[in-house]
Amino acid sequence: MKVLAAAGGTAGHVNPMLATADQLARRGHEVLAVGTRTGLEAELVPAAGLELYPIARIPLPRKPSGDLFRLPGRLKGAVDDLRGVLRDRSIDAVLGFGGYVSAPAYLAARQENVPVIVQEQNARPGIANKLGARWAKGVALTFEQTPLKAKNGMTRVTGLPLRAEISKLADDLRDEKRARFRREVAAARFGLNPDESIVLVTGGSSGAQRINTVFSQAGNVINSHAQVLHVTGKGKLTDIADGTEGERYRLVEYVSDMEEAYAIADLVVTRAGAGMVAELAALGIPAVVVPLPIGNGEQYLNAKSAIDSGAFTHISNDEFSPEAVRSAIVPLLDTAELRRRREILLASGVGNGASAVADLVEESM
Structure with missing residues (x-):
């Protein structure tokens, strides 16, 4: 055929x-x-x-x-x-x-x-x-x-049809030894410590200016609790607040093999495209979603089930601010809370x- x-x-x-x-x-x-x-x-x-x-x-x-x-x-x-x-x-x-x-x-x-x-x-x-x-x-x-x-x-x-690399990572993350190996390899690639919490920030393949700017403005606060891998999108490094990048806050414009970034992510801050939502659910990675405010409102609906279940936290685009990062995201950087949210996602059977x-x-x- x-x-x-x-x-x-x-x-x-x-x-x-x-x-x-x-x-x-x-x-x-x-x-x-x-x-x-x-x-x-x-x-x-x-x-x-x-x-x-x-x-x-x-x-x-x-x-x-x-x-x-x-x-x-x-x-x-x-x-x-x-x-x-x-x-x-x-x-x-x-x-x-x-x-x-x-x-x-x-x-x-x-x-x-x-x-x-x-x-x-x-x-x-x-x-x-x-x-x-x-x-x-x-x-x-x-x-x-x-x-x-x-x-x-x-x-x-x-x-959603998922790339073979995502399915392979999902299997690896369910095995403690394989998950640790994937984490160590990816952490070394991005210059991060695999023994500390890591937040992945990404606006998707095209990037998201508001997420880039706002999150980076709160970078110092986040870095006292976790490391950050921030994927800005091609040509979007100018969105980032001055003085943000450092040993605990890594910036890259684009990652073609996003499964490697996912392999070290304890929490993801992102938009709510269907692909992103489905991949994170299949991988069991908790997220804070900031849905795109334009279009027909599909991004919020994509994530609604995970939001309602308590696996994802929702912050609207208008309300996404450095203060929201401090008040809504920092409290999530707790091992027990992240584990609870991961278990919710894995139980969903995506x-x-x-x-x-x-x-x-x-x-x-």
């Missing part, structure tokens, strides 16, 4: 696609990825050994703008291009992960009578996946509460959805 997998923009879309593509390839299927030349997929897809078919970036504007008026022509061009790919490459199914790359792939598949399978990462579905679900043979959900169904096909809660999504693709044929 030949599958066209559509994902682009951020790691939140691309990583689940790569995890599912790996699972499909292991079963003997051929996967061609479609994305843009400017999104993270341009780097991650070739690095994973997959062929990337590039298309132009086509924003799906939520409000009236110049992009809205240019949308029909851009969309038609991309759809016509992809229709040719579906025919020329004898594609048997289109698997979309949402975002601006998936919409033209769904439309091309419909016009060529190629089955569509949708994977929705977020608790609140995006525009492209709502479109694809209208004629999808299968819809795979990360969260049970997501209000999206295949109109005339199968809908299944699969969980695992790797790649195999389940691959099953749905096969069953939809």
Whole structure:
């Protein structure tokens, strides 16, 4: 079977696609990825050994703008291009992960009578996946509460497809000796002490200016309780307060193998993208989440179950301040409290959805 997998923009879309593509390839299927030349997929897809078919970036504007008026022509061009790919490459199914790359792939598949399978990462579905679900043979959900169904096909809660490296780390973290080995190796890489608590701060693959600035402003307070590995995002080192970096506060712009950063994290301070939430739950790492305040509110909903269970602490973007770091995050840096939260996450049973999504693709044929 030949599958066209559509994902682009951020790691939140691309990583689940790569995890599912790996699972499909292991079963003997051929996967061609479609994305843009400017999104993270341009780097991650070739690095994973997959062929990337590039298309132009086509924003799906939520409000009236110049992009809205240019949308029909851009969309038609991309759809016509992809229709040719579906025919020329004898594609048997289109698997979309949402975002601006998936919409033209769904439309091309419909016009060529190629089955569509949708994977929705977020608790609140995006525009492209709502479109694809209208004629999808299968819809795979990360969260049970997501209000999206295949109109005339199968809908299944699969969980989020996780990279093989994350699944391997999850297994290692459940074994005391392997967990300690992973921690020591990663701590040495980042210049930290594995015998002291470590907070990982990350705004995701693109970084988050408010998290970067606010947390670094409270760096001295945090450092009296724990070490910090702060992943700022590419080009975001200027967000960091002057005088922050030191022996106990390490700064890096980007980590391509985030499993190594996770291996030393006792607590994570981050946004609440679906990929991040699912990875932390599977790894059993407690978090403080500061959901992105724009969009359709899906980030808070992604983390709501973990927040409600007491595994995650929620601080709104507007309320995230140096004082909030002192009052809400410092008290969490207690071994017993972090262990309690880890046990909640591990008991939730969140695992790797790649195999389940691959099953749905096969069953939809």
